[in-house]
Every structure is written in structure tokens, then in C-alpha cells.
Amino acid sequence: MHRRHLLLLATALPLPTLAAAKPRPDWSALFAAANAQGTIVVVDARQGQEGSYVHNPARADQRLSPASTFKVAHSLVALDAGLLRDEFQVVPWDGVQRSVPAWNQDQTLRSAMRQSTVWVFEGFARQLGEAREAAYLRAMGYGNALASGAAPFWVEGDLAISANEQVAFLQCLYRNELPFAVAHQRLVKDVMVAEAGPDWILRAKTGWSGQVGWWVGWVEWPTGPVFFALNIDTPQRMADLPKRIDITRQVLRTLKALPPV
Template sequence: MPRLTLYLLFLLALPLQAATQERTDWAAKFAVLDAVGTIVVLDERTPDKTTWVHNPERAAQRFSPASTFKIPHTLMALDAGVVRDEFQVFPWDGVKHSYAGHNQDQTLRSAMRNSTVWVYRGFASAIGEPRARAYLQQLDYGNADPSVTRGDYWIDGKLAISAQEQIRFLQQLYRNQLPFKLEDQRLVKDLMIVQAERNWILRAKTGWEGRYGWWVGWVEWPQGPVFFALNIDTPNRADDLHKREDITRAILRTIDALPAAE
């Protein structure tokens, strides 16, 4: 698809009130870590709710959401009654996984923090594809397609979402505007807390498909939220994963959405 067409699609997908600016200077933040990717940042602290983007063509492309899908998936599981609350324990079956944090009993909180795939695999099995598809269509989540030949549909299947679509979804969650119970939306936002200081709260979720990785979320300030959605290629696999957060934090600091690194 031509570059201009992709960029126009990106602009059309943004909130109508947002002024959009391409940040070519942010390329340096990717280059210093030898990373290729995109980031969309929507700053609602500004009067015109400015949206900044690095690599707008890629920001319009859809990728597997990987573990960023745990945000809507948790809402779906709560709504379907697959999980009662944040205190329910999911017993580990003893099967060893490469990440030690997966090799133990889990709750919603630990499953979100550790990205425990086997917990969410159980949710997917209990919800079933027809109901998952209905949820996704109701959410207007990416291409809303949970079909998969083998593996997990949010990693190995057809489900895909763009960085710009991630931003729209996060805005709705922030405002409790998703088609789920208010208390469930508030719980999921609590599970997403990564860091909290006196004047700001960072809520986010990582994702990794193997070939590329995500970090999406927002920073809450008294003046308003700052939403972000980053994805990068990960040719060096796990060795590249730190770049997701490193690049995002560096970029957020350029607009004072996070304090300077100590």
C-alpha cells in the first residue's frame, strides 16, 4: 500500500479532536537501541489532545496483540464468569515452563504481571471461539478475528491490531466506556499498574509474539492521561525485550510524561 494511503488511514483512525504530528526526532530513540518499530502517543494534557507518532505507516499496520490482549481478555473472562475475582487461585498443573514465574499457582494479578499464558489459555477454552468473536466485535478490537489453526489466537492466530487501534481501546478503558461492568474495568486498570508515584500512575502491559513486541498503556497525571502504544521488531528475541520499555520511557520523558531518569 502506498505510503500516503497508509498515512491517511492512520489520520482517519485517530480521535477527531486530536492534532497529529509526526515526530521524526523520536527516530533517534529507536536508533540508539538498534530497534525498528513505531510508537503512538496521545497526550490529553494538551488543550488540543495532541497525538504524536513515529513511523505512521507502521502505526497503521496490524500485528498480533500477543500478551497486550490480556487486558481485554481479562474483561471477557470476568464477564463470562470464567473467573470470579482477583483472589481466585488457578492451580499450576506442574508442567514446567521456561519462565519461572509461570511455574506456580496464579491469580489474576500474578497472571497479568507474569504474562502467564496457561491461565489465559484456560480462559480461551472456557469462553470458546464463538463467544470470543462476539466480544471482539462488540469491542471493535482490531480485526476481531479469534480464529487459529494451532496455538493461541492472540499470539499464533489471525487476531491483529494496530498501534493506533490500541490507543483507541485504551482510551475507552480509561474512561470506563467499554461494554463491561464498571467494577470489572476498574479491576483490570488496577491489575495494569506498573509504577505509582505521588503525582502519577503508570498502567501498562507488555506483549511478545516472538518476531515483535509491544508495550501499551498510559500515564495518569492530574492534568490528564498520556496514552502510548509501541511495537518493535525483536530479531534477537528475548535480548530485545528490554527495548520496548526503554524506548517508550525515553520518549515519554521528552514530553514530560514521565520524570527524568535518576
């Protein structure tokens, strides 16, 4: 969809309403074993195995900073607004030395997503401005749709989204139902690929606000997808970050949504 049309949308995209999720007490043991406080929402849409599951349902409704998980939505915005042509366009490095060595070079959408290169997306935000960013957020129905506050607004500012809303957003992306060109949605899904096996593909994105860590995405199987969104507190900061993926993988294996180790 052309950006002019998207920005004219006056009401938020109605994201799918998740079915009542079944609590999974066995998942509580996985969080406890990792000494982690958080939530995970899983929607299993595989044929014959459909179901919604949750650990800590109250927290699953709590809106938190999306941190770098917002790069999924932000990539769609950058493509729609014409800031990027495709995944091959080079975004020149500004020469500023940053703490992550992989960030200190030219980037593409694929490398910026894989390495979570913050400065690339900060550049998109500057070019778009708060009003246009907020219009896109409202059109997508993304969380509280606020592009205000400290920069970057998806980490330090006012933007917030719940685990349930993350899963609903991902379901729309999977089905190419967001208010963007289907080609752009397919492209973003392609750069989200994190891992694959003979008959499955894992598409996912991490995020970390400094206080809360995320891992969101889905696993595609021939019989359908399994969506997930996890967030945990990170009082030990970077030492806690591996728990995001470790807990999620264990959860998904309880549903046979990932192969055994």
C-alpha cells in the same frame, strides 16, 4: 454488563478516532540509537497539553499480533463471562512445568497479569471457545476481531491490532466506556499498575509474539492521561525485548509524561 447482553451486540463498539498525529522526527533518533525498527503512538490528553504524536505513521496503522497485550482485553472477557470473580480468585496450577519459573504455581488475575502467565489465559480461551471469543472481540471493536488460527490466537493465530487501535482501546478503558461492567474495567486497570510516583501512575502491559514486541498503556497525571502504544521488530529475540520499555520511557520523557531519570 452481563455476558448475555454483551454477546447480543451485533456491531462492533465504535472506538474513538484518533486526531491526526504529528510526526516526531526527534523520536526517530531514539529508535535508531536502539537499532530498532518500529512505531510509537502517543496521545497526550493532559489539560493544556493535548496532542497526538507518532513515529512511523504508516506502521502505526499496520495490524500485528497483539501477543500478551491482549491479556488486558482478555481479563475483561474472563470477568464478564464469569470465569473469574475478582482479582483474588485462585486459578490452580495444572502441574505442567514451564520455562518461566513464576508460572509454575497457582495464579490470580493480578499475578497472571504481572507475570504474563500464558497458561491462565489459554485456559480462558478453551472455556470460551472460538465463537464466544470472536463475539467479545467484535463487541469491543478489538483489531480485526479474529479468534481463529493457531493457538493461542492472540500470539500464533489470526488476531491482529494496530498501534493506533491499541491507543483507541486504552482510551475507552480509561474512561470506563467499554461494553463491560464499570467494576470490571476498574479492576483490570488496577491490575495493570506497573509503577507509580507521588502524583502519577503508570498502567501498562508488555507483549511479544516472537517477532514483534509491544508495550502499551498510559500514565495518569492530575491534569489527565498520556496514552502510548509501541511495537518493534525483535530479530535478536529476547535480547531486543528491553528496547520496548527503554524507547517508550525516553519518548514519554520528551513530553515530560514521565519524571526524569
